[in-house]
Amino acid sequence: MTQSVSRRALLAVPALVLALAGTGAVVEAAEPIRIGAILSTTGPGAGAGIPQRNGLQLAVKLVNEKGGINGRQVQLIMEDDGSSPDVAVTKANNLIFSQKVQAIIGPTLTASTLAVGGVADPGKIPVMAFTGLGVAMEKTRRCVFHMLPSQDLNARALLEVATKGLGAKKLGVLHDSAYGNIVMTKIREVSPDYPVEIVAVEKWEVGATDATTQAAKVKAASPDAVAVIGNSATPFRNARQIRMTMPLLSGIGTATYEYVKAMGDAADNIVFAEFLVAEDPLPGQSAFVEAFHKEYGVLPKTMEASAWDAFNAVAAGLAKVGPEAQPGALCEAIRGPFDGAMARFDFSQEDLTGLTLKSYVFSKLDKGKFVRLPFKAGS
Amino acid sequence: MLFTQALLAGVTNGFVYALVGLGIAVIFKGSHVINAMQGELAVVGAATAVFAAAIWGLPLWLAVVAGALTGMAIAILVELGPIRALFARRAREESFLLLTVGLGFTFSAGVLYLFGREEHLLPALGDEVYEIFGAIIREHALWVIAISAVLILALRLFYRHTHLGLSMMAASIDPDGAATTGINVRAMRTATFALGGLLAALAGLLVAPLIGVGYQMGPLLTLKGFAAAILGGLSNPLGALVGGLVIGILEAMSIVFVSSGMKDAVALTLLIVIMIFVPDGILGRAGRKGG
Numbered sequence: 001m002t003q004s005v006s007r008r009a010l011l012a013v014p015a016l017v018l019a020l021a022g023t024g025a026v027v028e029a030a031e032p033i034r035i036g037a038i039l040s041t042t043g044p045g046a047g048a049g050i051p052q053r054n055g056l057q058l059a060v061k062l063v064n065e066k067g068g069i070n071g072r073q074v075q076l077i078m079e080d081d082g083s084s085p086d087v088a089v090t091k092a093n094n095l096i097f098s099q100k101v102q103a104i105i106g107p108t109l110t111a112s113t114l115a116v117g118g119v120a121d122p123g124k125i126p127v128m129a130f131t132g133l134g135v136a137m138e139k140t141r142r143c144v145f146h147m148l149p150s151q152d153l154n155a156r157a158l159l160e161v162a163t164k165g166l167g168a169k170k171l172g173v174l175h176d177s178a179y180g181n182i183v184m185t186k187i188r189e190v191s192p193d194y195p196v197e198i199v200a201v202e203k204w205e206v207g208a209t210d211a212t213t214q215a216a217k218v219k220a221a222s223p224d225a226v227a228v229i230g231n232s233a234t235p236f237r238n239a240r241q242i243r244m245t246m247p248l249l250s251g252i253g254t255a256t257y258e259y260v261k262a263m264g265d266a267a268d269n270i271v272f273a274e275f276l277v278a279e280d281p282l283p284g285q286s287a288f289v290e291a292f293h294k295e296y297g298v299l300p301k302t303m304e305a306s307a308w309d310a311f312n313a314v315a316a317g318l319a320k321v322g323p324e325a326q327p328g329a330l331c332e333a334i335r336g337p338f339d340g341a342m343a344r345f346d347f348s349q350e351d352l353t354g355l356t357l358k359s360y361v362f363s364k365l366d367k368g369k370f371v372r373l374p375f376k377a378g379s
Numbered sequence: 380m381l382f383t384q385a386l387l388a389g390v391t392n393g394f395v396y397a398l399v400g401l402g403i404a405v406i407f408k409g410s411h412v413i414n415a416m417q418g419e420l421a422v423v424g425a426a427t428a429v430f431a432a433a434i435w436g437l438p439l440w441l442a443v444v445a446g447a448l449t450g451m452a453i454a455i456l457v458e459l460g461p462i463r464a465l466f467a468r469r470a471r472e473e474s475f476l477l478l479t480v481g482l483g484f485t486f487s488a489g490v491l492y493l494f495g496r497e498e499h500l501l502p503a504l505g506d507e508v509y510e511i512f513g514a515i516i517r518e519h520a521l522w523v524i525a526i527s528a529v530l531i532l533a534l535r536l537f538y539r540h541t542h543l544g545l546s547m548m549a550a551s552i553d554p555d556g557a558a559t560t561g562i563n564v565r566a567m568r569t570a571t572f573a574l575g576g577l578l579a580a581l582a583g584l585l586v587a588p589l590i591g592v593g594y595q596m597g598p599l600l601t602l603k604g605f606a607a608a609i610l611g612g613l614s615n616p617l618g619a620l621v622g623g624l625v626i627g628i629l630e631a632m633s634i635v636f637v638s639s640g641m642k643d644a645v646a647l648t649l650l651i652v653i654m655i656f657v658p659d660g661i662l663g664r665a666g667r668k669g670g
Contacts, residue, residue: 044595046496047496050496177640202634202638202639203638203639203640203642204639205642205643207595207596207599208599209392209395209586209590209596209599209600210388210391210392210395210589210590212384212388212391213384213385213388213389213630213631213634213635213639214634214639216381216384216385216388216514217381217385217634217635217639219381220380220381233498233591234498234590234591237591241508241515241517242384242514242515243508243515258496258497261497262497262498262499262500262591264500264591
């Protein structure tokens with residue numbers, strides 16, 4: 001035990017020297033609280049990582065403008081893992097052992113979360129991951145919290161709105177070979193709980209330039225609604241090009257303005273199971289939407305909100321226990337309910353997120369515009 | 380209806396692959412360089428047109444011309460710079476392949492840096508939708524098919540009947556012999572790359588309204604185009620068309636008759652079988668004679 005402490009102290013010396021060198025002359029001000037972030041702002045995960053960065057930076061900026069946490073400013077140390085778990089671990093080691101951060105916001109991707117959790121959890125450094133609970137092992141990690149729903153819950157949310165919201169009896173699915181494949185596995189698992197028959201399932205390869213034939217095969221099975229799951233606008237366009245007129249369903253990943261633009265004319269009559277419709281926010285979401293719009297001039301979606309919440313949950317925990325608390329105290333402080341802009345979390349739940357079907361907000365694209373639906377799931 | 384729809388989708392995709400493969404075949408034919416950045420040049424051409432129209436406010440036709448010329452200009456610069464330097468050092472084929480693979484990554488990163496992560500759509504040449512035996516095809520897809528057919532015919536005539544085309548061929552087949560008859564071999568190679576770059580950009584411009592172009596799309600386009608060119612017979616532009624159509628239709632039919640999960644496995648296995656029986660490509664030697 002003593003050995004590990006002294007080793008840590010040794011590691012801390014160069015970090016301290018660097019930190020002092022960095023702060024320069026203004027040493028009299030209180031040392032800033034260091035928070036690390038590992039996001040995928042380049043590589044395949046950047047579609048989620050970049051909006052997360054924007055939400056996070058705004059949250060930090062506003063907390064600092066209001067005087068910081070317990071009178072101390074927050075210093076955000078932002079790292080990009082390039083969408084690779086190996087890089088994420090290296091960055092996490094640096095943040096934890098050299099930079100001495102109090103918490104890590106991120107990672108963006110599931111594989112990186114699993115890897116970073118392996119380093120941070122033993123050190124009792126909270127990790128606010130932008131993923132849903134994945135493998136069962138993650139349940140044993142007491143300091144890794146999840147800002148997004150598990151794929152099991154995502155699958156249920158889609159089936160809820162398909163059956164209860166749209167009254168579909170026959171569902172078709174178009175999914176990609178990566179993320180969509182995982183959700184599809186869950187849809188198969190949970191669909192017996194719903195009065196729906198899955199009549200056609202077709203897959204497109206990630207990066208494919210065309211999925212018309214897959215769409216035509218789904219269309220031939222005459223479904224009442226079709227779930228389109230994967231990170232591409234192509235299948236939405238293909239489906240509409242061959243006159244598939246039934247409602248399409250999709251998830252958080254594609255409920256972004258970027259995808260809507262890429263969908264072109266196809267961005268109509270598509271229902272999303274997501275968390276934030278900034279054009280018509282829920283009462284608890286308005287303040288965030290206003291602040292985001294003021295800062296960036298555009299409206300946020302779920303990813304921006306989740307990063308805003310991740311930081312604010314850490315900030316709330318730090319305010320409670322103080323920045324000098326014992327290792328593990330901050331994890332304990334975070335482990336509880338948190339009213340966020342994205343949803344109401346309860347990090348003390350078994351899935352380390354506390355999101356339920358009731359947390360979802362459902363929206364529909366009407367000629368390229370998001371409209372919030374009155375439908376609520378889980379009731 | 381499903382069969383017809385799949386066939387139409389397969390044919391449309393086949394022409395997309397053929398357009399990319401065409402440029403690969405042209406460059407291989409004229410320089411024996413396997414150009415692994417053909418897909419990226421297509422993306423650069425289309426992205427330039429999108430942004431020339433959206434940001435600089437150029438009229439669409441001018442933006443398209445700008446896109447086509449950009450693709451051509453980049454290919455010329457690549458030939459004048461690294462390709463010429465490698466030829467001067469008598470580099471072997473694998474060096475050229477490595478060079479173009481590397482440049483492909485560079486251009487892809489350039490597109491990401493300059494134009495962002497979004498997918499971009501160009502306006503179509505026509506927004507009508509036609510119904511054929513219950514299946515649907517977009518007017519733009521018909522334009523892609525028609526324009527590709529014209530391009531392939533024009534290339535054939537160019538290589539057979541024009542002085543420049545014949546000189547380009549001669550310079551490639553027998554550089555020393557061509558030089559002794561007064562052909563400027565290096566200039567012909569530059570012309571070959573110019574033509575290949577132009578074809579790449581045209582491919583990008585033509586398919587952008589159908590598939591939407593993004594920075595990450597290059598390698599896949601190159602791969603499919605390359606497969607099309609090889610399958611048809613790498614030294615014959617007409618081969619790229621035959622190869623593209625075979626791949627496009629095989630893919631579509633594997634989805635209909637097997638499953639979409641097995642699409643690539645089925646289509647690529649059949650390709651291997653075809654290549655075993657006709658290693659020179661479907662058009663083989665017969666195609667090469669006239670090419």
